């Protein structure tokens with residue numbers, strides 16, 4: 292950011308930064324202050340508008356606890372979490388130079404506001420459905436976790452979570468048992484994991500807070516395509532946070548949080564055995 296183009300007042304705010312500040316912190320705050328000041332000047336933001344923004348920020352904090360991260364939700368409807376994810380990880384997936392191998396890494400996706408640590412550990416093939424709720428179709432979901440050279444990763448930790456057919460994660464819903472539709476699985480010696488859950492349904496993100504207020508102000512719908520979250524980690528590999536999306540979901544091209552990537556869209560097919568209604572194979576390659 293060339294300093295001669297900076298407004299003198301903005302420059303004085305940035306230059307108040309002391310010498311002990313880390314270079315990266317200094318750079319990020321200088322840039323952020325400059326963008327916010329420009330935004331305010333360009334739009335002639337009024338005191339009333341600024342107070343509404345502060346109120347919104349305060350309500351984000353008041354609504355958030357370890358079970359609901361409203362800060363993430365607001366960033367999601369503004370497209371920020373998906374942008375940070377793309378900036379951080381998608382560069383690895385750019386076309387390889389001619390002759391070079393593609394790393395073939397699995398695409399990442401945003402974590403969203405509803406992850407919980409320490410979900411119950413199940414054996415491969417077990418069900419994460421603790422309580423049947425009306426309207427759900429069961430699905431066997433499984434696949435192989437590999438490193439980028441193609442070798443199977445044994446003992447990779449695969450955490451999964453998704454909503455119930457009523458569109459609620461268990462922590463939003465007093466009618467669901469603790470940790471319903473969440474589970475932790477470990478891959479076997481072939482790198483294989485497998486669980487039984489539900490074919491996910493499209494659902495509205497919670498709109499009873501600041502994120503919902505923003506959607507309403509912007510005349511937008513709150514729906515996300517049905518999805519299953521994955522967090523895959525293994526010693527010696529970078530952890531992968533991702534989601535898979537149901538190809539036949541009506542919102543797959545119209546996600547309220549802009550998270551869908553083509554590579555993450557899967558087909559739920561009729562299950563070949565009697566364990567579930569649907570099945571899907573989802574293999575993962577870790578960097």
Ligand code: MBD
Pocket residue numbers: 364367401402403404405496497515548550
């Ligand atoms: C969700 O369930 C979700 O996964 C994201 C990313 C945002 C809002 C709700």
Ligand code: FE
Pocket residue numbers: 403405518520
């Ligand atoms: Fe989700």
